[in-house]
Amino acid sequence: MSTVTAATDLQCCPPITEAALDDETAHRLAGVFSVLGDPIRLRLFSLIASRPEGSCACDLVGPLGRSQPTISHHLKALHEAGLVDRERRGRWIWYSVRPEALLAAATLINC
Amino acid sequence: MSTVTAATDLQCCPPITEAALDDETAHRLAGVFSVLGDPIRLRLFSLIASRPEGSCACDLVGPLGRSQPTISHHLKALHEAGLVDRERRGRWIWYSVRPEALLAAATLINC
DNA sequence: ACATTATATCGACTAATATCTATATTTGCA
DNA sequence: TGCAAATATAGATATTAGTCGATATAATGT
Known part of the structure; x- marks a missing residue:
């Protein structure tokens, strides 16, 4: 089961305008x-994405006005979609955007 | 109320990586x-998108295994999001992709 | 005018999901 | 080893959204 490749797979897709999707x-x-x-x-x-060095999850809980479990839930979704990487550093977990994910989505659209 | 400009507005946005979104x-x-x-x-x-000349709504109902009202509902959503244009031709309605919408989404991501 | 065809709207039902509180798990440190 | 901090999971709830059948609206042609 590959739960972390969805977004990066986009890179290999023809642009969306080329042929109807199955x-x-x-x-x-x-x-x-x-x-x-x-x-x-x-x-x-x-x-x-706005921090090239990545972000500690602990810094992502405050700004959006949602509970810690809710933020954790959404971060999991982003990770499982292949949009962000995660890395444990001691007690903290650092998230960073997967560059391929950005490129992939752009490619998908029509770039 | 501008219900048909959301996607095309994207064109004017800085890439998503530049600054956190409000x-x-x-x-x-x-x-x-x-x-x-x-x-x-x-x-x-x-x-x-796969047909440069556009598509008649009547040709979009069959292929996806959904009822006509459901397809109509989804086409409305695509239109209101600014992703497709619609044009009445007699009894039929023709849909075509807004080129700006494709470009816009690509720009948004990081192109 | 009337019937026919194409599309949209309405109302109801169901499934998915965003959210919370409470709790568990993991890690570092004293 | 035990405590505190960071993150994840579980369970419950409320709202959203996809779907359909029935019906309304709009346009054409006879």
Whole structure:
């Protein structure tokens, strides 16, 4: 089971305008889009993306006005969609954007 | 009320990595992503995008195994998100992808 | 005018999901 | 070893959203 490759797989897809998507591909890609389709998750993603050095999860709980479990839940979704990397550093967990994920989404669209 | 400009507005946004999104912008952009976050809508979008001359709504009902009202509902969502244009031609309605929408989404990501 | 065809809206039902509180797990430190 | 801090999981709840059948609206042609 590969739960962390959805977004990076996009890189290998033909642009969306080239041919109609089959059902399986559509499900996979829609999964990535829907992860970015929640305002809190999108803000989390942009917070992480705006720091090249990555972000400690502990710094992501405060700014968005949601509980710690809710932030944790959304970070998990971002990670499982392949949009962010995570790394444990002692007691903290650091999140960083997967560059391929950004490129992938752009490629998907039509770049 | 501008219901048909969300996606094209993306064009004017700095790339998502540049600065963290504010709440309002995140809501607006997440709205566009969530529209593409449904497999049926994404397939509709790709069906429309794969035909430069546009697609008659009547040709979009059959292929996806959903009822006519459901397809109509999704087409409305795509239109209101600014992702597709619609044009009445007699009894039929023709949908076409807004080129700015594709570019916009790509720009948003990081292009 | 009337029937037919294409599309949209309405109302209801169901499934998915965002959220919370409470609790468990993991790690570092004294 | 025991305590505190950081993160994750579990369970419950409320809202959202996808779907359908029935029906309304709009346009065409006879």
